Amino acid sequence: MSTEMNEKERSAYDKMIMTRLKKIEGQIRGIQKMIEAERNCSEILMQMSAVKSALKKTNYLILKRYAKTCLRDLYNTDESKMEDFLITMNEFLSELDDEVNNTNGGADNEKNS
Numbered sequence: 001m002s003t004e005m006n007e008k009e010r011s012a013y014d015k016m017i018m019t020r021l022k023k024i025e026g027q028i029r030g031i032q033k034m035i036e037a038e039r040n041c042s043e044i045l046m047q048m049s050a051v052k053s054a055l056k057k058t059n060y061l062i063l064k065r066y067a068k069t070c071l072r073d074l075y076n077t078d079e080s081k082m083e084d085f086l087i088t089m090n091e092f093l094s095e096l097d098d099e100v101n102n103t104n105g106g107a108d109n110e111k112n113s
Contacts, residue, residue, distance in 0.1 A: 013065040020058040027051045063092065 031047050066088075 010065070010069065013061060013068075017058060017061050017065070020054060020061065024051060024054050024058065027054065059092075 027047060027050060031044060031051070034044050034047065
């Protein structure tokens with residue numbers, strides 16, 4: 001079996017990603033309306049949390065698609081493509097580290113519960 005992602009599989013990932021992004025777009029518009037309507041801050045924050053979760057799931061799909069399409073190409077490629085991939089992954093993982101560090105690994109949330 002080939003490790004190469006076929007067009008059907010790529011199209012399925014793209015469809016899932018676009019569907020999620022459209023839902024996120026709708027959630028953001030809903031939050032904007034909530035702010036305009038001066039809704040309760042806790043309700044707005046709950047919606048923000050939902051958006052954050054949706055983005056995280058979308059990031060995973062994009063990362064999975066990227067890995068399936070790029071990793072196979074890296075095996076027989078020049079050093080610059082490998083470097084590009086490593087830079088992209090480092091930036092992605094650095095954002096995750098920053099998020100964990102900024103929230104004290106989630107411990108701050110547990111104190112407030």
